[in-house]
Amino acid sequence: MSTITVTSPLLPDLDEFHAMLQEIWESRRITNNGTFHRRLEEALAAYLKVPYVSLFTNGTLPLITALQALHISGEVITTPYSFVATTHALWWNDIRPVFVDIEPHTGCIDPERIEAAITPKTTAIMPVHVYGKPCNMDAIQAIADKYGLRVIYDAAHAFGVEVNGESVLNAGDMSTLSFHATKVYNTIEGGAMVMHDAAMKQRIDYLKNFGFKNEVEVVAPGINSKMDEMRAAYGLLNLRQVDDSIAARRRVAMRYREALRNVEGITFWDDMPGVRHNYSYFPIFVDEKRYGCTRDALYFRLKEHDILGRRYFYPLISNFSTYRGLPSAAPENLPVATKMANEVICLPMHHALTDDDIERTLNLIIR
Ligand SMILES: *Cc1c(COP(=O)(O)O)cnc(C)c1O
16 A cells, blocks of 8 residues: 655646746846746735735745844743744844643644743743744734834744734734645745735845845845745746645545544544635644644654654644753743644645545544
8 A cells, every 4th residue: 555645746837847947047047036936925925915025045044134133132932833844043143932831722822921931131032933823913912012023933844824814924023934745835945925015025135145135245144045047937837826726635624523523532623714724734632641642653653554643743843952951942831832732633634645645644544
């Protein structure tokens, strides 16, 4: 039997990609803000319903660059329940992460716990729309406004997610996206930053190209995090099929929910009212006592049958050696996140899953 992976990249049509490569070859412009780069930035801004997009070579560098652009220092309040890149971006900027627990119904940072973590050194909040579930953005902004803090959203999972018709990417000061091969929308490796005004877009475009303003002026110590023309072309083609891919993922989610609804000890989240979800992940939570076996036992049972779920996000970021010693990393400070990390399995979730794949997976969970 074939292996069922947790994710599978959305790939453009090879002939169409070849035609675009031909154009790039003929132009001899293979990187540095070429035609495809500009076209993809415009196409993404339109698709995502945001004013400005700046492309990056991956989804970690826009996080690092956003912190640089806003001169964030001292302490930043963030979530332990994410991919390590969120916290690493702070560490690379010499910023101390302060972990705050999450909400049980979304997995996102709990706004009610943020104020208690603010100190005179706090300069920003870095929340994550984990699994593409929207954070409580109004509550987070109210706290940020009250204390004069910046808000940078790690929206790596939130491509295309909208609340009441508005993109979640418009919240806060900036949002960042990842277009890694494992994400809903991919450019193989890639990413982007979303910002609200032309001046910030300009500044970011300088920063991602060593700080160059023109041939002779360097306005800041920038980095190199540009996307090349080939991946921008690939991205333009994938943008045409991302809606179909999300629709296919939605059908998988519906089937999982229907089948797992009444399984004792297995819980999952339903759609939130008013939210356009992207079905980027399908986390289930295993209650050891009620389900009758541990999360890990189920995880390895799936694995033995070539079904590769993932324990996203276990271990918590706060449990990795770099961060473990921080006072805010103590498990007693993070009971909800600790429990979620111990119960979660992300089931296979992608556009290419067959009915057979889905039933094979479900049959191992429902006994
Ligand atoms: C994937 C991911 C990133 C990093 O993106 P890369 O493109 O792999 O650098 C950052 N944050 C979160 C939450 C992610 O899932």
